[in-house]
Amino acid sequence: MRYKVRAAVRAVEERTPPHRDRAVDGLRALALLAVPLGHWMLGGFTRGPQGALHNASPLATLGFFAPLSWMLQLLGIFFLVGGCASVLSLQRATARGQPAGHWLRGRLVRLGRPVLGVTAVWAALLPVLALCGVPETTLRTGAVLVVQPLWFVAVYAGVTALTPYCVRVARRWGAWSAVPLLTVVAVVDLLRYGPFAQQVPSWTGLVNLLPGWLFGYQLGVCWGAGRLRRKAAAVLCAGGGVLFAVLLVVFDYPASMVGVPGQSRTNSHPPSLLVLALASVQCGAAVLLRERIGHALRRPALWAPVVAINLSAMTILCWHQTAMLAAAVPGAALGTVPGLTTAPDSLGWVLARLAWLPVFAVSLVAIGSVTRRFETPWRGAGRGARAVAGALAAAFALYAFAVV
Template sequence: MGSAGTRGTVTGTDTADRDPAIDLVRLVCLVLVVVGHSMMVSPVLHPDGTVTTENTLAEQDWFEPVIWIFMVMPLFFVTGGITGLQSWRRLKAGGGTAAQFIRARLLRLVRPATALLATMVAGLSAAAALGVDRQVVQLVATGAGMPLWFLAAYLAAQLNIPVLAALHHRAPWLTLALLAGLVVAVDCFRGALPDLANVNLVFVWCAVQQLGFLAADGYLAPLSRSGLVGVAVAAHLLLGLVTGLGLYRGNMLVNLNPPNLTLVILGVSQLAVMELARPVLAPLAGIRWIARLLQLAGARSLTVYLWHLPLLGAMSGLLLLTPVPKPSSGTAGWWWSRPLVVLALVLLLLPATAAFGRLEERTTAPQAFRCRPAAAGAAVVVVFIPVADAALNGLSLGLLAAGTVCFTVAILLLGGLPLRRRRAVPGGRKRGPGKRGPRGIASGVK
């Protein structure tokens, strides 16, 4: 990766080779997550002054079968596997290393998360100093920090792409079977060793990501439409079997944290449905206004995901302190208020994405691309220290502060402080010895 021309060749195709249909799927998933969370978060102020939060959807009997359709987290990881494998191969073809890939992935995810954590620590500390009840502060810290589990799981899967891609190249089906076997093994022992279940944050999502590898390499292409329908139906029948026999719960929200085999099976079904929908998705993604929306949303998707729950929690908490009528969770009035909640959340997200969205795409110093494996490895360890603590002990204001420090240290280790672009000199040459291609790897890898 020594020359600017090589970097330009590699990163210039990052956007050119992207599949608009996959981007459309990811946007739909993001919208469903934001809307779904707006129907789950429902803080309650009790007469004795205590505050609790209710997950309204999880308490609805009719919702349990519906969540089999709208639990889109597996599809996030399937599409992440498709784009991640393609990005790794492009980087490797241009002479890039695994350390550079890890650096790029870490910076793309950790920089926006650091801004979120720092803002949450400042806001919650100010609330505590102003006399807000510690229970309320803890409740907001726990609820607002929930998106971080996805960040941890997604990082764990993406950082393993160089290794998993090599295994996939040698034995794709055996690699998938091995990961699924590890998932089952952990599930078998989770009753006796509850903390062991957290290991499936790696095994489950790596297995689902591996499904994306298969799709990227065209392993589903030989299947006819009826064959894809058969795969989707068979996966759901298998889900019905393992949940009907009582081996797993039928509620996919329960199965999500910590994850288990049901999400791998659901990922198979969702992959088949996505392939079935491709003839429709591709023309839709090609419509001019939709293509523009995909471009805008794709550049800010992580910011939207990270900020929507903190903003929702803050908005809901402030409403508790006002005389605005607050219908009880699950009542008709509560359901009628949901569109207003979603609209208000979107209005709050607009300035948040404008302020912090650029952290997803900032370029860095050209020399920083020469990432040493030791620096990449140290950054991974530093990032996952607070993440592991949160998984085992839950989130708190202190842990959010520790996470801010650790994430900042990781950014410094990777040389990822945002720098301004150097201005071009007439004649097409860049100032200074460090040239750069059309877009840095740190921002181009999606």
């Protein structure tokens, strides 16, 4: 067994091109792992009558979890490396004579296939689970959890479509091209939470969706285009840290980076200025640590897991909630299981949930061994099979929209 692992690690190392930017891949892997870890630690369940599962969060009662959300919410880094990788990929496609539209279509298809797969599977799974006696409340809870990470794919697809325009402004203005995005979010926050908030329509916050998530992506495009250097990164890191502290202490922004049940304000949906402040710190630190990270990942034993995680990026994103539900749904049928179906309101729950993390991880690996095929081209599927998958995905989308 040890020989096979060593042989696999050596094979990965030998197949890695010398020009591969290992730091960018390492940062992407880190941001990817933070998604399931964040959802598994910052989300939980309560068990109702007949074993029905309801979503719950330790953030509602355990205040010390808020700083944990700062470390687990790494979307700034995710968008940074996404923008960096996109501009480099677009440059290679352009050098081959490939139109930007063709390049974009390929990127969007790669994002869409796994989403279509997970939603189609869940559309077929829901009636089966209902026939097996799983409560309707649990099915609704499951649908909410499955959809929860998919909003990110839609946002990421939207900012990816803007890559050619991001490249143009990055080449002209460098890191300054991200400042207008920060300004828009600041103005919208002022309207939402300032002295005239009562006169502002409730939908005003939606304006922050595009500039809020495009901010990190634009910085990544600047990085990939060679227009984000260490001096600017240091300013981002220091300035973002100061802004983050001021928003928390002076302007009373919610401390949690994710939504907390019972709180009227949230930082992430849509993104607030606090999210961009944290993204500034993360992006600046990533650029400053690039060489050190790349050097560390020259070790084959560290590099091989990074490659494996990146090759299964969309599988991890789409199926990690299913992995948790694969343990929680049977657990709910058995009764109250510490750390799984008990209320997330004590240190005991935290310790028990930590013990469940390896179980969730093994479940995700098992599910991913089957579902990773959704990330590759569906060459074996005919038009009929694709039409059925599309219809099932649409049915699940309608159900999820009704219950979310």
